[in-house]
Amino acid sequence: MTNHTQEQPAHAERMRDHWWWRPGWRAGRRFYTWHITFGDDTDLHELVKKYQAALDMSGVDLIPSEWLHLTMQGVGFTDEVDETDVKQIVQAARQRCADLAPFEVTFERPLVEPEAIMFRVAPAEPVRRLRAAIREAIADVWGADNVPEAEGFTPHVSLAYSNADGPAQPFIDALGSVQAEPVTVTLRAAHLIVLNRDERMYRWTTYATVPLGAD
Template sequence: MTTGPEHMRDHWWWRPGWKAGRRFYNWHLTFDEQPEVHRLAEQYRTALAPVGGLDLIPDRWLHLTMQGIGFLGDIDGQNLRAIVEAATQRLAEVPAFGVTLREPIVDPEAILVPMEPAAPVRAVREAIRAAIGWSPSGSARSGCR
């Protein structure tokens, strides 16, 4: 594992607009039925368990956050359905792919595991962003940032 920050931040600190109980729509790439990923994660959980103060993520919650959409209540049902439909159509055009996990990186909020090749993962993110009308300025069709 690479060296990283001396101290980690709480990943769950409240970001602007967040408060206890408020939910946020996100697209995640998950690792269901990926035993090699689960074995790797278990090795790191075992190694990190003595450190204390860390949230060691169980296999069912391992993910790569692809794109946030917005808070529940800020996006109406019709707009949400349109986003899901557009994403479904766009993602159907992204070919299935495999990735190789690389050496973990210690980030101030998490331990990140880069994937290669990155291009297909980027294609998934770009399809999702196009579906929500995301632009580089951070605006989206839904009016969320």
């Protein structure tokens, strides 16, 4: 297996509350978005739990295994997007993702960012190709000029969200106390989900699952 070890970016020095309301969001509102989810990846779940055991302290909200996710590409709020368009986007994504093979990614050590503690996913390029295919599927339906969200994208999976302002060093120290081997998982599908962020947690129902590779 290829070794994807790379230099770890620097930790943040300060934390801030993640749960401020982004533009358009409010309690009860739902959002169509493409994610990779990890409901069946038990090796990743166990790795996350090792680090979360050390992070069981005030200032962060730990993410349950069932809600681990890799955010890829938003579509729009459910009260603003016609479901006919959503179905066409899913069909376009099925066609484009059929040309992409499943691929492996590795999770090594988490990084403390200002609003979250997360794994940077390596290698990033296969995830970027998958996201590009999803963006092309949206463009197939809405046109290239109407694909939402900026191109900037860093594949990551968070294991905790900051819920307060304060120094990052206690969380950096907690992560440093953990001894754990990297975990590699195979990504086989993208998921269009209906997301909510009420009660300081991201939860969703799955609208469609699009496999990678031809059947």
